[in-house]
Structure formats: C-alpha cells, structure tokens
Amino acid sequence: MEKPVIGITTGDINGIGPEVIIKTLSDNRILDICTPIVFSSNKVINYYRRITTDHQLVFHSTKEIDKLNPKQVNVFNCWEEEVAIQPGVLTEAGGKYAVRSLEVATQCLKDGQLDALVTGPIHKNNAQSANFPYSGHTPFLKAKFEAKDVLMLLYHRDLRVAVATEHIPIEKVAAAITTELLQSKLTLLRESLVKDFGIDKPRIAVLGLNPHAGDEGSIGNQEQNIIKPLVEQWHKNGHLVYGPYSADAFFAKGNYKNFDAILAMYHDQGLIPFKTLANGEGVNFTAGLPVVRTSPDHGTAFDIAGKNLAEHSSFMEALFQAIDLVRQRDSYAGYTANPLRRRKMEKERD
Numbered sequence: 313m314e315k316p317v318i319g320i321t322t323g324d325i326n327g328i329g330p331e332v333i334i335k336t337l338s339d340n341r342i343l344d345i346c347t348p349i350v351f352s353s354n355k356v357i358n359y360y361r362r363i364t365t366d367h368q369l370v371f372h373s374t375k376e377i378d379k380l381n382p383k384q385v386n387v388f389n390c391w392e393e394e395v396a397i398q399p400g401v402l403t404e405a406g407g408k409y410a411v412r413s414l415e416v417a418t419q420c421l422k423d424g425q426l427d428a429l430v431t432g433p434i435h436k437n438n439a440q441s442a443n444f445p446y447s448g449h450t451p452f453l454k455a456k457f458e459a460k461d462v463l464m465l466l467y468h469r470d471l472r473v474a475v476a477t478e479h480i481p482i483e484k485v486a487a488a489i490t491t492e493l494l495q496s497k498l499t500l501l502r503e504s505l506v507k508d509f510g511i512d513k514p515r516i517a518v519l520g521l522n523p524h525a526g527d528e529g530s531i532g533n534q535e536q537n538i539i540k541p542l543v544e545q546w547h548k549n550g551h552l553v554y555g556p557y558s559a560d561a562f563f564a565k566g567n568y569k570n571f572d573a574i575l576a577m578y579h580d581q582g583l584i585p586f587k588t589l590a591n592g593e594g595v596n597f598t599a600g601l602p603v604v605r606t607s608p609d610h611g612t613a614f615d616i617a618g619k620n621l622a623e624h625s626s627f628m629e630a631l632f633q634a635i636d637l638v639r640q641r642d643s644y645a646g647y648t649a650n651p652l653r654r655r656k657m658e659k660e661r662d
Contacts, residue, residue: 399618
C-alpha cells in the first residue's frame with residue numbers, strides 16, 4: 313500500500329508531548345514508511361526545537377490538509393493566536409490547545425484525510441470543560457465515532473493488557489463490573505486480536521477483581537457471581553477464555569506469557585504490571601473504533617517538561633504500531649472480503 317498519512321496531536325503544550333514528537337520525527341527514515349502531520353503550531357514546534365538541540369527536525373508548515381509534503385514532516389497550524397508556553401506548568405491554555413489539536417485531527421481522521429492517529433498526552437485537569445466533558449482520549453473518540461463501546465488495550469510485543477474499566481475512582485469499580493460490561497469488553501478484545509493482530513484463535517486470560525480472585529467468595533463475590541460464569545460460557549462457545557486469575561500471582565509467576573491477551577478489571581490492576589514489563593516501550597491502542605488510534609503509555613510528565621530529558625521510545629513505538637495496524641487492517645479486509653482471494657492467499661502461504 314502507499315505510505316499512510318499519520319496524524320499526530322501535540323498533547324498539552326506544556327508537557328513532554330511536543331518534545332517526544334520532535335525527537336521521534338527527527339529520524340528521517342520515518343518518512344520512508346509514512347507521511348506524518350503534526351496538529352499544532354509553528355511556534356510550539358520551534359520553541360521545543362530550541363530545547364531539543366541534539367535532534368534536528370526539519371518540517372513543512374501548512375494550513376491546508378490537502379497540501380502535504382510527503383518528503384517532510386508536516387505541521388498543520390491549528391491556531392494562529394499567540395500562546396504562552398510554560399513547560400512544566402498546568403495552565404488553562406495548555407488544556408485548551410491540546411483539545412484544539414485533538415479535535416481538528418480527529419475531524420480530519422473522520423473525514424478520511426488521515427489513515428491513523430497518534431495522540432500526545434493530555435492532562436485531564438485542564439482539558440476537561442463544558443465543551444470537552446471527557447475523562448480522556450478514549451471516551452472522546454468513542455463519542456466522536458459513535459462507537460457502541462471501545463476498549464483500552466495496551467501492548468508491547470506479545471504482551472497485551474486490556475482494562476474493563478478505565479479512568480474511574482476505585483470506589484466505583486466494583487459496581488461497574490457487570491456481566492454486560494465484561495461481555496462487551498471480551499467481544500472487543502477477541503475481535504481486535506483477530507482483526508488487528510492476526511491471531512485467529514486467541515487465548516485470553518481474565519483477572520479477578522478481588523485479592524486472590526475472591527478466595528471462593530470469602531473476599532468478595534464478583535468472581536463467583538459474574539466473572540467465572542461468563543468465562544465458562546465463553547469457553548463452552550468454543551473460545552479460549554480462562555479465569556478468573558488472582559492478579560498478583562498471575563504476573564509474578566509469569567503466567568501472562570501463556571496468553572495472547574489479558575483482561576484486567578481496573579486501570580491500575582492492568583497498567584502497573586504492564587508498564588513494569590514494557591519498560592517504557594508500551595503502546596496504548598483504542599480497540600473498537602472504525603479507525604486506528606494509538607498513543608504512548610505515559611502522561612504529560614510535567615516534572616521533566618522543557619528539560620530535554622523525555623525518553624521518546626514509547627511515542628516512536630506508538631507511531632510504528634499505528635502504521636502496522638493500518639496495514640494489518642487493510643490485509644484483514646482484503647483477506648475476508650473476497651473468498652477467491654482468500655483461497656489464493658492460503659495457497660501462497662502453504
């Protein structure tokens with residue numbers, strides 16, 4: 313296929329988003345595999361270029377999405393007004409322009425002008441407003457594309473961890489764990505493993521909610537009443553779904569290596585072991601959307617913003633994976649759309 317056009321949102325302009333974007337796109341070899349377009353402003357990019365002196369970024373500035381330079385990094389100017397840039401400081405402007413970048417890029421993605429989207433980190437405290445009532449990128453994209461449901465899926469190589477609940481308080485997690493919720497998340501996870509990762513018969517592990525997976529009901533009953541019956545039903549239907557597993561022993565004993573993906577019940581249950589094992593190279597993928605969206609597995613990191621200390625390996629991996637996912641989906645669509653083509657591909661593979 314032709315080089316995909318990958319949209320990149322700047323994230324909070326006072327966080328490490330612009331820095332890791334510049335460091336990633338300074339490698340000119342990226343232009344051989346995609347046409348990147350950063351939704352930001354010349355001023356923001358130039359400000360952080362002066363800080364990241366060890367990375368030389370050359371870019372093409374444009375105000376028209378149909379006038380991209382496929383041989384350069386493109387910066388699409390989402391705003392013209394002067395904006396105060398204060399690295400490491402949580403400001404109203406930081407949230408406002410992070411949202412502006414996201415909204416413009418998402419509309420271009422929806423209009424078919426982009427093949428995929430890689431999002432820079434935002435801070436929920438200054439991004440949320442009456443006009444942006446979302447707890448993060450995932451619920452915003454769900455609403456924008458009118459998806460019935462979406463799934464937060466983080467992965468690094470063969471390690472894939474999805475979460476049943478996302479950015480909600482711990483005190484609300486237990487009430488949120490229902491048969492309907494887990495049924496939806498498992499369906500999205502299995503479909504994504506098949507369509508996006510090319511795994512025909514995925515093995516999925518489901519973690520318990522309570523310590524020791526409830527210890528047969530002595531430490532909570534969600535495992536016995538909700539999780540276990542659903543897992544058994546999936547198994548009866550011919551799917552390789554197992555659990556519920558005690559989260560601590562599951563990761564400590566390396567059992568995660570035996571599965572293609574893991575469904576955790578809440579954010580930290582899944583992300584703490586994932587980030588530990590991924591060692592800064594993890595990618596966040598939103599499954600369930602009709603489009604491809606990835607992001608690095610880190611936040612705004614205000615404590616190191618503007619100091620040229622940010623490591624960009626996770627962002628670079630998010631960009632590479634966006635490209636791979638676009639190609640995988642294209643291959644899957646071709647493989648499943650035409651039975652004659654499918655038989656031909658199977659013969660060639662044999």
